[in-house]
Amino acid sequence: MQRIAIIGTGPTGLYTLAALIDGQQSLAITLYEAGDQAGVGMPYDEHANHRAMLANIASIEIPPLTCTYLEWLREQSAGFLAGYGVAKETLHDRQFLPRVLLGHYFRAQFLALVTKATERNHRVTVFEGCRVTDLQAGDNALRLWTNRHAEPAHFDRVVIATGHVWPSTAEGGPGYFPSPWSGLIGTAIPAGAVGVLGTSLSGIDAAMAVAVQHGCFQEQSDAPDSTLRFELNGDSADLCITLMSRSGLLPEADFYCPIPHQPLRIATPESITREIDAGAEGLLDRVFTLMAREIRDADPRWSDGIALEEQNADTFADAYFANRAERNPFRWAQRNLLEVERNKRDRHTVPWRYALLRLHEVVEDIAPHLNEHDRERFNTGLRRVFIDNYAAVPPESIRRVLALRAAGVIDVLAMGQAYQMDIGDHGTVIKTAEGEHRFQVFIDARGQKALDLTDLPFPRLRDQLLAHSDELPPVGDNYTLMVPEIGGHRIALAALPFLMHDRPFVQGIAVCAEIGATIGGSIHRAAQRRRPWLAGYDDEH
Incomplete structure (x- = not known):
């Protein structure tokens, strides 16, 4: 059996596990979770979050593991849901619910995945309350140390899925919290x-x-x-x-739109790739031209309202925020909330908002190809627009802010x-x-910051990587470290904070699912290459 270790059992770890156990070859999978319970994930842990905190993702957007979020919710008792302020009869697939409920869902999915893995002849070992302290690439295997084991374990492949990183204790004074998850709850x-x-x-x-x-x-x-x-x-x-x-x-409040997303017409993945292939010089401006054409095609009236024809990659953000910046933020929030609730009732999609939501996914691909000057322009301009658009919050959160204001x-x-x-x-x-x-x-509460090589929590691996460069090594399409000298292709870096340099919008459960599926597929293909006779057998039968 191939020996696979997954460090971290939040959403990325779970979706990786799900992809691994769907393969034909039996695997020996070991999961390490620093917290008390595997499968929950820090953003959804009841000990780190208050029940008043809402998740900004609904069931319709969450890729299912063994069942959808909504299906799991409907299996729960009315009393259990009422404890979180949720009425069972009101459940629907576009509903924003307390994030700790997601933690319960992921825990249940984890247990179901472990059962499913055993039924498919995989060998799964789980260590809870077990922190991985070090990792090292050797000639024949990867060695992994923990705070609970005297000797290192040996693996063929390791997936680093450690998730968000927050300061563990308050620094600077008794009334200062370096994050909402650093003792506030x-x-x-x-x-x-x-x-x-x-x-x-x-x-x-x-x-x-x-x-x-x-x-x-x-x-x-x-x-x-x-x-x-x-x-x-x-x-x-x-x-x-x-x-x-x-x-x-x-x-602004989350807005209604078709899910899954409709394809773009002008700024397509293929057209963005062509601009990347044309070179870094002028890349940002060429892509903005495609963006502007896409937005105008979707919503000519809104485009005229912000004089889109006169904007460029540097001025668009100011034009986008101008009307809002001139208004009282609470009055704007009240008006936006009424608009969003009306549109959801009518199933009406605001075209320019939907265009921006889909655009951020393809425009992100240019980030690692921008020169230093254009990267700075992107970060201070278009990046702000995209984040404002895709980070829209649950309408209930806006209602609560307005109630506090009143x-x-x-x-x-x-x-x-x-x-x-x-x-x-x-x-x-x-x-x-x-x-x-x-x-x-x-x-x-400014959120997760991008992490670099010095933040890697595994000293031996960090030293191995520093011997080749003082920056994080490139990550392949299958998320493996591209460092052949240490066999880096055996280590998948799936922790979102370490991916943010080249993927500025990498966030959310759907991204975790995509990463997990990619890594799982890569490991299965590698396992097949190790057994060509098995691949031939499959082809013939």
Whole structure:
């Protein structure tokens, strides 16, 4: 049997396992999970997330493992779902639910996959509460060390699927949290000035985790303008949460569109590939021309409204955000929410939004081919537009923000481009051109940052790679490290933070599924090459 190790059992690890056990050849698969339970995934772990935090993906978008998310939900008891604020009779495939429910789903899928693997004559070993501490490529095998085993284990292939990386403890003071997953959940937050750096879903979720310690949300069916109200506890009158970012813009609500996505007509994968093949010089501008043609073809009226014909790769972002930046963020959010809810009722797709959503998937391919100057232009321009579009948040999250605003609990701060952040023992101070803002509690919720070779948590492998370059080695189409000198093709780097340099939009469960399927298929093909007589037998029969 080929010996395969998977480090990490979040979504990427699960989809890799699913792909591996679907092959014809029996494999010996060992899964290592640092957490208490394999299959849950840190973003969905009940110990790291509050039940008020919502997942921004619905069942219709989640590739099934042994069953769809919706099918699993419908198998659960009404009482279990009610514990998470979900009514069983209201379940549907476009619903945004508490992210910890996804953790329960993935755990159940993991257990089902292990059973399925055994039935298909694979040998599966699972180590929970077991952290892999080192990895080394040898001539004949890969050696893997853990905190629970005295001797290294030997494998033919290893999949690094360690997922997101967050600071484990707060640094800088008792009221500072370097991420929402660094001790915030379970910590009593005083009713005072709370700053949240980041206005994306992570920032909103951090605000919700604080808010529900000091009040509760109540449905108001008789209210003419809003169906949600936040009731603040009597002893929490001093609570003031400030969401902040450079622009001070709130994200928009997730919008209705056809799934699976319809193909693009102009900026197709083939046309993007042709531009890449034409060379790095002028690549960004050539691709923007294709983008603009695609958007205009989809929505001429919106294109005229932002003078698309006059825009370029550097000005498009400002034109895109201009109307929103001039409005009060909460009024804009209210209007956007009403529009989104109306469109979902009517099953109406806003053409320019849908065009941008599909465009980010093909435009991402140019990232590793841009020269340094154009990469900077891309990061400060088009990248912001695409992230704003695909990172739209659940409408319920916007409803909650508006309810907090109506209760006088939340505000938004535009920090501008030149701001300073001073973290001290007695709080955090944000200095902007408009003045100083002091916070008793401060949460950095800017999300996952791209990681480089120095962040690799395996010292021996890191040293082997540093012997050839001080940068992360290229990753092949099958996600294996392209370092022939150490047999790097045997190691698949499937941890999203390490892929973000060349894939700036790599995120989400659908991407995890694509990565897992690619790695699994690659391992099966390699196994077949090792047994040509078996491949011949299959061809003949």
